[in-house]
Amino acid sequence: MATIEENLTNLRLGSESALSFFMDMYSHNLHFFAYKLVRDKDTIPEVISESFVKLWAHRTQFFSIEELKSFLYIVVRNSCLDQAKKGRERYAHGQMEEAVLLPNTDTDILTKIIHTELIALLGDALEKLPLQQAKIFRLTILEGKTTAEVCEELQTTASTVYFARSKAISALRRVFLKKNISYYLLVIFLLFS
Missing domain, CATH: 1.10.1740.10 (RNA polymerase sigma factor, region 2, helix turn helix motif)
Incomplete structure (x- = not known):
């Protein structure tokens, strides 16, 4: 290729x-x-x-x-x-x-470009996670669902949700640290822009 x-x-x-x-x-x-x-x-x-x-x-x-x-x-x-x-x-x-x-401001356009690139970067990183971890991360962090809602939706326990979310966050943190992007700033930027 x-x-x-x-x-x-x-x-x-x-x-x-x-x-x-x-x-x-x-x-x-x-x-x-x-x-x-x-x-x-x-x-x-x-x-x-x-x-x-x-x-x-x-x-x-x-x-x-x-x-x-x-x-x-x-x-x-x-x-x-x-x-x-x-x-x-x-x-x-x-x-x-x-x-x-x-x-019509360049700053607003630049923010949207950065947001788009970060979403793509996050999507790529999530695809490399185990399916359960990625799904729980999407539901809890990106969609803002509570642990109880995720447990009900996935038919799992709260401890499984906590463990999978923790593992996903750790894995994503490592990915973004390699790229010199603060994981927490990334999540804040994606959620509030």
Whole structure:
């Protein structure tokens, strides 16, 4: 299997399979990012598709994965801003009952990009945990369910929930420490942003 760098080179050379590689790699994150901006499920697939069409058109300009990723996020952000502008224009002309309004600050956009990347990072880390630990972590930490609710849902005991959650947190802490990300800051950021 080709590495990211090899796929980047192949993309510049016009390989459609390299484009598919990057579509698989970034579509989910871009979809999540776009949804945080416009919250309109109907327009998001078009926005994401458009971003990859533009990536293909500019494929010879990317010499690092960071450039490619930044380009995709900027294209999606701009498309979402355009969608919001169209929504506001329709609202102003009486054609729409509710307008989708976006805050237009770079800080807010950067926060949403960081949030998207952290969610992806957390998702990848959770996939590497044993199934029971990952499920209990999602239910207790991400969904905020009580131990009793989790016990009832999973038909297990409170001690199993405590043990699995503790093991999951320890494993995730190690993963994020390797990446120089504080586990606690990550959870706070994800829960309150």
